Amino acid sequence: KHKDYSKRAADHNLKKRKLKALQQKASERNEDEFYFGMVNSETQGGIKQGKRGEENSGGSGGRSLPEAVVKLMKTQDVGYLGLVVQRTRRLRERVEREVVSGEVGVDVRGRGRGMGGKKVAFDEEGEMVGGGEAGEEGDNDVGMDLDDLADLDGLDGLDGGADVEMEEEEEEEGLSKEELAARRRKKNALKAKQRYLDALRDREDQLTEALRRVEAQRARMNGTVGGVNKNGVKFKVRERKR
Numbered sequence: 001k002h003k004d005y006s007k008r009a010a011d012h013n014l015k016k017r018k019l020k021a022l023q024q025k026a027s028e029r030n031e032d033e034f035y036f037g038m039v040n041s042e043t044q045g046g047i048k049q050g051k052r053g054e055e056n057s058g059g060s061g062g063r064s065l066p067e068a069v070v071k072l073m074k075t076q077d078v079g080y081l082g083l084v085v086q087r088t089r090r091l092r093e094r095v096e097r098e099v100v101s102g103e104v105g106v107d108v109r110g111r112g113r114g115m116g117g118k119k120v121a122f123d124e125e126g127e128m129v130g131g132g133e134a135g136e137e138g139d140n141d142v143g144m145d146l147d148d149l150a151d152l153d154g155l156d157g158l159d160g161g162a163d164v165e166m167e168e169e170e171e172e173e174g175l176s177k178e179e180l181a182a183r184r185r186k187k188n189a190l191k192a193k194q195r196y197l198d199a200l201r202d203r204e205d206q207l208t209e210a211l212r213r214v215e216a217q218r219a220r221m222n223g224t225v226g227g228v229n230k231n232g233v234k235f236k237v238r239e240r241k242r
Helices: 002-027 067-103 146-151 161-173 177-222
Strands: 042-044 047-049 226-228 234-236
Touching: 067 177
Parallel strands: none
Antiparallel strands: 042 047, 226 234
8 A cells, every 4th residue: 555655664764863963974984082981891902802792791791600600500401491481382272172173173063073963072172071062152162063073183183185185175065154254264264273383393302302301401410411222231330531
């Protein structure tokens, strides 16, 4: 729209004017002028000298933290990451169930596919709850056919291919405009939820890898790095003699 374009153009021109004013101010800046950053900075021959590690030391002047403090921090990191991984896993499992229910749920007319309105609903824990007629008012649960349950092997098997597309086209032939619009909205919502599920899976993998690395660091610091060999004997990595 022209109105949106005008707003974007005005915002762009405003930013250009601000940048030009800042560049002009920087070019006219007096190098000998005092500013408070000079108090804690050092220069040699006019070149600013940074203190190594000071920016990341939390104001400790570049000094390393005691080993006991670092171990405690690693322990806190492990506990926090473990909690976040559990929350992400539970959320991912819930979204997976919602995606599965949406893939094999009732149609826009409220009738289960192939069962004449008989459906099965699931609670948040994935357990089967009481069934009923799909056409009942006030029932907003997404149901699943009993026939569909037998063929449901997981999310990877939800792609029906050309047969499913042909069935959907045949079903859409007898639908009204309102029902077609409702079906499209359901498909779009399901696609968005599938993208959200993929993002949750990636986040869970990243958090799990971060947790594994932090646990490995803590084990190395405690000298408990080891494992179990093929004979079932536990071992520890030898510490280098000094």
